[in-house]
Amino acid sequence: MNVGCPLKPLNVLVMHGPELAVAGLDPRDFSLAVAGLPNCRVLLVDPALPRDQQEDRVRVFLSQEQEMNPVILVAKDPEHRGAGVVRLLLAELRLNPEFLALVDLTAALEHPERRSRTAKGLEMIRLAAAQVTRAWPIIRQDISVSRQVLVWGDSYAGLKAAWELAELGYAVLLASPRPGLHPLALEYSREANPPESSAQLVRQVQEHGLIRTLSPAQITDFGGVTGNFTLRLDTPQGRVTEQVGAVVLAPELEMAADPDRYGLSDHPAVVSQTRLEELLAAELVQETPKTVAILVGLAGESHPLALSRALGAAARLLAAGHRVYLLVENAKVAGPGLEQAMRTNQDGGMVLFKLRERPRVILTGEGPVVEFFEPTMREELSLPVDLVACEERYLAAPDNARAAEMLGVPINSQGFLQADNVHHVPVATGRRGIYAVGPGRGIMGLAEADADVAAAVLEIQNLLGQGTALAPQGRAVVDRGRCVLCLTCHRLCPHGAITWDNRAIINELACQGCGICASQCPNEAIQIRNFTDEQMAAVMWAFNPQLTPRIVAFMCRNSAWEAYQSALKLHHASLPLGFTPIQMPCAGKVDVDYLLRAFTHGADGVLVLACHPDNCKSSHGNLCAEWRTERAQELLAEAGIDPGRVLFASLAANAPQDFLDAVDHLLSNLSLQAA
Ligand code: SF4
Numbered sequence: 001m002n003v004g005c006p007l008k009p010l011n012v013l014v015m016h017g018p019e020l021a022v023a024g025l026d027p028r029d030f031s032l033a034v035a036g037l038p039n040c041r042v043l044l045v046d047p048a049l050p051r052d053q054q055e056d057r058v059r060v061f062l063s064q065e066q067e068m069n070p071v072i073l074v075a076k077d078p079e080h081r082g083a084g085v086v087r088l089l090l091a092e093l094r095l096n097p098e099f100l101a102l103v104d105l106t107a108a109l110e111h112p113e114r115r116s117r118t119a120k121g122l123e124m125i126r127l128a129a130a131q132v133t134r135a136w137p138i139i140r141q142d143i144s145v146s147r148q149v150l151v152w153g154d155s156y157a158g159l160k161a162a163w164e165l166a167e168l169g170y171a172v173l174l175a176s177p178r179p180g181l182h183p184l185a186l187e188y189s190r191e192a193n194p195p196e197s198s199a200q201l202v203r204q205v206q207e208h209g210l211i212r213t214l215s216p217a218q219i220t221d222f223g224g225v226t227g228n229f230t231l232r233l234d235t236p237q238g239r240v241t242e243q244v245g246a247v248v249l250a251p252e253l254e255m256a257a258d259p260d261r262y263g264l265s266d267h268p269a270v271v272s273q274t275r276l277e278e279l280l281a282a283e284l285v286q287e288t289p290k291t292v293a294i295l296v297g298l299a300g301e302s303h304p305l306a307l308s309r310a311l312g313a314a315a316r317l318l319a320a321g322h323r324v325y326l327l328v329e330n331a332k333v334a335g336p337g338l339e340q341a342m343r344t345n346q347d348g349g350m351v352l353f354k355l356r357e358r359p360r361v362i363l364t365g366e367g368p369v370v371e372f373f374e375p376t377m378r379e380e381l382s383l384p385v386d387l388v389a390c391e392e393r394y395l396a397a398p399d400n401a402r403a404a405e406m407l408g409v410p411i412n413s414q415g416f417l418q419a420d421n422v423h424h425v426p427v428a429t430g431r432r433g434i435y436a437v438g439p440g441r442g443i444m445g446l447a448e449a450d451a452d453v454a455a456a457v458l459e460i461q462n463l464l465g466q467g468t469a470l471a472p473q474g475r476a477v478v479d480r481g482r483c484v485l486c487l488t489c490h491r492l493c494p495h496g497a498i499t500w501d502n503r504a505i506i507n508e509l510a511c512q513g514c515g516i517c518a519s520q521c522p523n524e525a526i527q528i529r530n531f532t533d534e535q536m537a538a539v540m541w542a543f544n545p546q547l548t549p550r551i552v553a554f555m556c557r558n559s560a561w562e563a564y565q566s567a568l569k570l571h572h573a574s575l576p577l578g579f580t581p582i583q584m585p586c587a588g589k590v591d592v593d594y595l596l597r598a599f600t601h602g603a604d605g606v607l608v609l610a611c612h613p614d615n616c617k618s619s620h621g622n623l624c625a626e627w628r629t630e631r632a633q634e635l636l637a638e639a640g641i642d643p644g645r646v647l648f649a650s651l652a653a654n655a656p657q658d659f660l661d662a663v664d665h666l667l668s669n670l671s672l673q674a675a
């Protein structure tokens with residue numbers, strides 16, 4: 001084994017149950033082998049003992065040290081088997097979490113030979129020791145933050161968020177790009193006016209002492225960092241400059257008549273839902289009876305409001321003696337009162353057709369004819385009508401692109417203020433302290449909008465508290481002596497966490513520890529605590545050269561690491577004896593230097609495993625990892641080494657087979673087979 005990087009003092013707790021012996025690893029022999037590692041104190045803990053006895057043994061063992069050294073907890077599935085000991089270490093004995101490492105022996109126990117299992121288990125402990133004994137304690141510190149929140153937009157979700165935040169005692173600046181407060185009423189209404197509850201919400205917001213409304217307003221400048229953003233708003237009354245701790249983005253949707261979606265051209269007898277409502281308000285109800293066909297959810301995804309409005313209009317038409325056909329396919333009835341409204345309208349004479357395809361509307365001299373295949377009766381129907389009313393298209397607020405650029409948050413392909421990224425669900429935007437809710441992030445109904453508001457309000461409460469926020473101190477650290485203020489890190493930080501004075505400054509509340517800045521800094525001026533270059537080097541020094549083939553896998557902890565764990569635990573993956581998983585905070589932390597260094601420490605092949613495109617929690621960490629892999633391949637090729645020995649792959653957390661395929665791919669590049 002490599003001796004170039006000696007181990008520092010540490011404690012190893014081996015949780016040994018029958019599962020180790022069954023898998024062919026004698027816990028006592030194994031513990032003796034662990035005790036042979038330099039600078040290690042070892043304690044065997046039997047998970048079958050009563051909880052208090054286990055804890056007493058650990059207390060006595062650790063109390064023999066004047067100052068507690070780092071601890072490694074070794075077990076098969078230590079999170080489960082060692083849960084009580086972990087609680088004791090962190091809560092009662094106050095071990096800093098950075099000084100605790102868990103080693104799951106599952107990967108070692110999968111190997112068929114006893115000696116291999118022991119050697120693998122020992123190496124796993126050495127690798128964990130190399131990292132945990134070089135860890136820095138990360139402590140949390142209070143940062144003073146503003147207790148004012150900007151709510152942007154007058155949608156139902158925006159007003160609800162403003163009101164709930166104000167009720168919790170936060171000052172709210174409710175600003176909207178549109179004049180006045182006019183949320184789309186997301187409830188069923190038989191009346192022409194918005195439902196009373198929407199109107200009441202507007203009144204509550206306008207009368208609340210902690211809510212200040214500015215509309216219409218434009219954000220013309222936005223700066224600062226999480227907890228202390230600064231912004232400038234232009235309003236007809238003048239310019240307003242404010243400081244806010246957090247931002248809720250909830251601009252209202254726009255509606256656009258779009259008969260093209262139904263293959264219809266402009267025609268006086270073809271109207272939008274809004275036009276139908278205008279006709280109803282202008283006393284269509286008093287005209288001679290007409291037959292009206294209302295089309296909803298027949299041209300792709302429909303807003304829940306579309307059906308609600310259609311049922312409201314149908315109720316008013318029926319009450320005035322008109323005949324109504326309602327044609328639907330994807331219409332959503334999961335809104336308050338909609339099922340009941342549907343039944344009431346049907347009882348009142350509305351004829352409902354649930355279709356599987358869009359109907360054809362033929363515009364004849366006598367009026368429109370609606371033709372379609374009726375799937376229940378299994379026949380073609382042809383209905384002459386006087387008026388066809390089509391649902392409208394619901395679009396993201398037109399100002400979103402400008403707002404996104406100003407606030408430094410992503411915008412998706414439909415123009416909403418949240419990337420199509422599973423890691424952002426439900427309300428995150430990529431910048432801590434800025435949340436997108438309701439129509440700010442997509443088309444949704446009342447229940448989903450309520451859930452968004454609850455999630456965002458909870459996040460803001462956790463962030464701003466009573467005016468101070470707890471932030472991990474020094475997770476990413478700039479060496480000011482090395483920084484040359486090139487601002488590469490500022491440009492690349494996906495979380496808007498880097499500002500500067502005469503050197504780069506990392507905001508500890510906004511920083512998410514992804515490490516993209518550290519890998520890209522040309523002067524190596526940034527280190528990510530507990531993923532430092534020194535720790536990575538020490539891990540590689542700890543490789544046991546007898547365990548081959550050596551495959552080093554740098555894995556993003558948000559995707560590949562989870563897939564690897566599933567491959568081990570659910571698929572009992574048989575990986576090469578020298579397979580070495582290294583968990584990264586984000587694949588964007590992988591440095592070209594790490595990839596090349598792995599080869600100098602005996603790697604046969606190297607894998608870089610990241611999230612799929614557009615699914616990186618840190619926006620472009622996966623792209624950075626891919627570029628760096630390509631750079632490493634070029635450097636290997638220049639040195640006359642097969643570039644196929646380093647491989648990049650993207651995968652999802654729930655795709656263990658993709659992980660196994662990536663390992664197989666690398667092995668086949670190396671002309672090797674899994675053990
Ligand atoms: S990338 Fe490095 S050198 Fe450039 S500003 Fe950031 S810390 Fe300073």
Ligand code: SF4
Pocket residue numbers: 476492493494495496497498506510511512513514515516517518528
């Ligand atoms: S670690 Fe990530 S989030 Fe933190 S400053 Fe660097 S790039 Fe930004």
